[in-house]
Amino acid sequence: MEKIVSRMVLPILCMLTMLSSCTKSFEEVNTNPDALSNAPATNMLGNVLRNSGEQFGGDIDGYGTFAGYIVKIQYMDYMGGLVPTNNTYGNRWAACYYNNTQLKDILDKTEASAEGFKNMRLVSRLWQCYMWQYLTDGWRDVPYTEALKGGESDGGILKAKYDKQEDIYPSVMASLKVIADEMAAGFGKDALGAGDFIYKGDMQKWQRFCNSLRLRMAIHISGVAPQLAKTTIEEIFNNPTRYPVIASNADNCYLYWQGSAPYYEPWYKTGYMDKRVNNFGMSDIFIAHLQETQDPRIASVANKAADGQYRGYQNGAASSPPKLTDISYIGDRYMNTPAGFTPFFKSCETYYIMAEAAMLGYSVGMSAQDAYEKAVRLSMEDNGISSAAADAYLAGKGKWNNTKERIWWDEWVALFKDNFEAWALYRRTGIPSTNYPSLNSIYGNAHNDQPFRLPYPNNEYLTNKANLDVPLTNVVDYAWGQQMWWDKRTGVK
Template structure:
């Protein structure tokens, strides 16, 4: 019921702002009409953004996978007893995010502006988000249904799984087509939560997503990785925090998910101690104090909510913004690309820009920002994976999906496996949901047979994680 309630809120919130007059939608309940594509787009965007930004209580558990958060009573995520039920990342991206985006695409094809510049821009917006949604699934699980996905109307209820690397290649081509179709001087969906249909921003987002595809390929296909990264950079990625793709919650119909975690989540001692040790000014932006002190909870243990730091007001406010993709992330990816020898500028410059962008986003004073950067400069003689990886980990608070990709790709920081863990090692993928084994067993079995070791386990790498 909760899912349909959320969808009803999405529809209700747009009744007064839609481009078309839809007051007759409910006139004939026996002959339901299609909602405008803008409604389906907004719903898909909302669910995809929430799946990426979720604090870990409902979907992926990304903040727990990177050990930024600890727990009080319900400690299964921090003990790496990973969620394989129907509320996990799989369903939220496939059933809700991608399916609604696919619906918006089908509805758009029947609307009056489907063939003009605005219509092509709308289609590009759908395609960009869809590519990122499928990418997040590949990065999380490995092989996934792609060519037969989202085709219930064609009576494909048990879709085959496609090779993860092949899906990546198809998504990059699809993203290129979307980028090439954008007319930046024309608009798109005005119901867009990120940019209100500003297509110059969407083009930067698309190129930034393409950049993330390219960097993930660095250890499996360096030549292709270099080509993709350099193309994205030349075409135009995010260049400031003004380009950030953020979801703004209204605090009423849509509440920041970090505001509704009850008293289940506290700060992780691992992150708190690192921030304190490095005099990182973001400590006060991330967490609250207990009697004037910052105290982290032991990861994997039950912790006392009253005596442990938790989310700051900046994080837990009902109207706090949700990060989907941001400029700091782009600069870290460019720093890594430059360190790998790609023609995208200076490692040190991108590294500095990335840290500064994170500090600025969190509202750190300029003097404190500059002091931290001066104390933590990039050392060209050092190990680039360790230097960039360390700063991504502390900068990417509330951006767990991006940080988890970085941790796996750069192998840094080396996060400890708690003694209470249900796994023998650190989780580098999520197991498929139980429903796939039960309802799509033949295709699930074929996919599992390709996982290193032949078992659906969290300690087997996805295709691009070669180290």
């Protein structure tokens, strides 16, 4: 018996010794030696910019469909009926909050030595503002004042309330104004590092993006908050030294992709690498407008069909065309370039805003006609169109006619690929007026327009329903039923 006990005790002691050792080293064993416990700020910034480009630049037939540019010509659907899911639009919602959380982490980690990270903090705050603008222009009322406060030091708010768009807009614009003034006072000495995939550390170009984003938000609200819009736009355009803007294509806020695995331009990846290029065709209303106005940009935004003609297809059609090759595909510059670009702001947009502001009677230092023609020339240049062809267009069907509609129609063409902003233009102005209603959606004939907003993701219904119920009182069919605060169109549903 004694021998048996001794034989049992020894293994038990060994096991207890091993367990004690495992307990002490558990944290060490379960730590990934290849993972950084504290990532450099430039890496975090690069991750946010890349994620923004993938999530918001990867859209082809979502916003592109809403804006009247691109249609499905194969595997027909209507974006899942625009019901709550955590795919596509839910992922973009999550990306906005993920990006803002990452940017907040940069700000928190650099707060103790803020002066040594001045430029990094300026750009991080600026991109946060861009994320808020994207969120509210996509979903309208969103968690804002209580968002990003899940940590104990921030209040431990895990279920944030929803703020109204009419409160979010002035707040974000005020934040951008603070950033713009800080930039005007001087930049820091720190380098943004390799993570600045957009401007390669050029703070003056980030300054231009800041003021241009202010212009965009201001013109959006010109019909509902005219005084704030006017003072913002006039302040910027009348103080070009203090508040420079994106005024040339060299300053465009474009994310150019590496063009090799795994960082390919998202449209190229979807179309050519995933072999889905023939899923998408050009909208008939877009092609028709370009042909009617003899717009030379048609050669850049679209490819000819197999018979050598430009031809579009109806948005929301119930079935595919008999031959897919009878329809124009998206132009090679936009879809067949591995190292292509994702646009966040184009220089021509600055001058379309200036032209519209001049039509509204704002003091902007340039006539509406001159600003319009400058915008057109910048768009033509960006699309590789010759100066001679631009001159012919401006002397012909694109000639200035002293109307805001002339500005909006041309801006619609110029915004191609910045589909999200083009959708905002449509919701604000009704241009293109030839846009289709929501044909063949799961809601039948209940709606006579494209969606007003995006559906809240399913996760919000599951985890934040009490707060979500507040904005839902004004929403019908998940996406329709509530126009943007700045969308003053009538007769649409």
